[in-house]
Structures are given as C-alpha cells and as structure tokens.
Amino acid sequence: xxxxxIIVAFITLVLAPIAVLLTKSILSAMSAxxxxxLLQSVIADVETAVPTAADCLTQTVVAELKxxxxxxxxxxxxxxxxxxTAVEKAFSMLAQSTIIYIKQQGKDPYEYLEDxxxxxxxxxxxx
Numbered sequence: 001x002x003x004x005x006i007i008v009a010f011i012t013l014v015l016a017p018i019a020v021l022l023t024k025s026i027l028s029a030m031s032a033x034x035x036x037x038l039l040q041s042v043i044a045d046v047e048t049a050v051p052t053a054a055d056c057l058t059q060t061v062v063a064e065l066k067x068x069x070x071x072x073x074x075x076x077x078x079x080x081x082x083x084x085t086a087v088e089k090a091f092s093m094l095a096q097s098t099i100i101y102i103k104q105q106g107k108d109p110y111e112y113l114e115d116x117x118x119x120x121x122x123x124x125x126x127x
Contacts, residue, residue, distance in 0.1 A: 038101060045098040050116045053090035057082055087113045 090113045091099075102109045 049090040049093040053086040
C-alpha cells in the first residue's frame with residue numbers, strides 16, 4: 001500500500017468524520033460487551049487517542065512536509081516521520097493504566113498504536 005495514497009485519502013477529511021464515528025461505534029460496542037472496567041477504560045483511551053493523533057497527521061505534519069516537497073508527494077522517509085509523530089502523539093494521550101495494560105498483554109505500546117493508526121488510515125482510504 002502506498003503511503004501517499006493513504007495520506008491523501010486521509011487529507012480529504014470528507015470521509016474522516018464517517019470513519020471516526022464508525023471506529024467509535026465499533027469500540028463502544030466492544031466496550032459495552034465487556035464487564036472488565038480496566039478493559040473498558042483501555043478501549044475508551046485508545047478510541048480517543050488514535051483518531052486524534054491521526055488527525056494531527058493531516059493538520060500539521062503532512063501539510064508542512066508536502067509544502068516542502070517539490071512534487072507535493074511524501075517520500076517513504078517522510079511517511080515514517082509522520083507515522084512516528086502520530087504514534088508519539090497518541091502515546092502521550094494514553095493513561096498510564098492503558099500503557100501498562102498493553103504491555104501486560106505482551107505488546108509494545110508504540111507498535112500497537114502504529115498498527116491502530118495504520119488501520120484507521122486504511123479504513124478511511126477504503127471509504
């Protein structure tokens with residue numbers, strides 16, 4: 001999958017609100033189906049952090065990088081830098097209990113968030 005295509009699709013923002021609502025609905029349904037309050041908290045935390053961090057991609061970093069590019073396209077290095085920024089933004093928004101929970105599940109929180117952000121961007125591109 002081409003990063004430029006994913007980010008350009010994301011930038012359209014016409015479909016972003018639909019994807020955000022869909023993601024929130026899915027995560028809310030998951031949250032409602034579990035009785036574990038810690039897990040509910042983790043789901044809600046990730047539900048908030050991922051779209052916010054992904055939105056940060058388009059509103060700041062992508063626009064700046066595209067403005068600097070002669071052809072208006074992101075290089076693979078640019079895409080990696082943008083993803084790193086989004087992951088760091090999402091990570092900074094998570095509660096400590098969420099980070100601990102993700103680690104207890106044997107996952108690296110940064111990799112986990114990167115996967116979630118990529119899935120979020122892909123869902124937007126498919127719409």
